[in-house]
Amino acid sequence: GAVVSQHPSRVICKSGTSVKIECRSLDFQATTMFWYRQFPKKSLMLMATSNEGSKATYEQGVEKDKFLINHASLTLSTLTVTSAHPEDSSFYICSARIAGGPKQYFGPGTRLTVT
Amino acid sequence: AQTVTQSQPEMSVQEAETVTLSCTYDTSESDYYLFWYKQPPSRQMILVIRQEAYKQQNATENRFSVNFQKAAKSFSLKISDSQLGDAAMYFCAYRSEQGGSEKLVFGKGTKLTVNP
Numbered sequence: 001g002a003v004v005s006q007h008p009s010r011v012i013c014k015s016g017t018s019v020k021i022e023c024r025s026l027d028f029q030a031t032t033m034f035w036y037r038q039f040p041k042k043s044l045m046l047m048a049t050s051n052e053g054s055k056a057t058y059e060q061g062v063e064k065d066k067f068l069i070n071h072a073s074l075t076l077s078t079l080t081v082t083s084a085h086p087e088d089s090s091f092y093i094c095s096a097r098i099a100g101g102p103k104q105y106f107g108p109g110t111r112l113t114v115t
Numbered sequence: 116a117q118t119v120t121q122s123q124p125e126m127s128v129q130e131a132e133t134v135t136l137s138c139t140y141d142t143s144e145s146d147y148y149l150f151w152y153k154q155p156p157s158r159q160m161i162l163v164i165r166q167e168a169y170k171q172q173n174a175t176e177n178r179f180s181v182n183f184q185k186a187a188k189s190f191s192l193k194i195s196d197s198q199l200g201d202a203a204m205y206f207c208a209y210r211s212e213q214g215g216s217e218k219l220v221f222g223k224g225t226k227l228t229v230n231p
Binding site for chain 1: 148152157158159160161162165167206210217218219220221222223224
């Protein structure tokens with residue numbers, strides 16, 4: 001149980017375009033989802049916390065207008081990287097938390113490459 | 116703000132031997148959770164073990180155990196009978212239980228190599 005999926009697993013896009021990454025909790029309802037960014041050989045950095053039905057809470061230094069987060073249902077959150085640039089290339093990981101529980105379950109990640 | 120420090124960028128261990136990964140953290144809170152996550156080459160984050168700060172007893176999960184020293188703010192992970200499949204990046208993480216914050220704060224990670 002407690003499986004989180006991400007789609008796509010890999011995406012290559014051209015500079016200036018937008019790309020959407022989906023995060024789904026497959027067998028549980030997630031009131032809260034989290035989006036992380038991980039650079040090569042680095043740790044995970046939290047970008048934003050996404051609560052179902054409300055606006056996401058962004059960490060300091062993360063551009064809200066560039067990284068659009070939508071958590072429209074208890075099983076789906078999306079991250080849209082708008083007007084992507086090569087410096088946005090990274091590994092993006094989502095996690096989901098079951099309501100009332102302390103654990104976060106992580107998705108397998110999405111590798112974004114902007115050319 | 117809370118910080119998590121992993122002072123060992125890389126560690127190695129012989130198969131079947133025991134290895135300890137270090138983690139210290141800084142917080143002024145009394146209630147929190149600590150976690151160890153494993154990230155193998157597949158990049159999938161896997162929860163290894165969890166410790167509630169209010170519990171004095173150290174958490175154990177099969178070959179994995181922690182040494183939680185609350186006063187010293189130390190949370191080390193011991194892997195016994197190391198296996199080749201244990202090779203991965205290991206991240207220590209902190210989660211507050213106060214103020215409604217649910218976010219995890221990660222250390223920089225320790226790369227563990229298991230030698231056959």
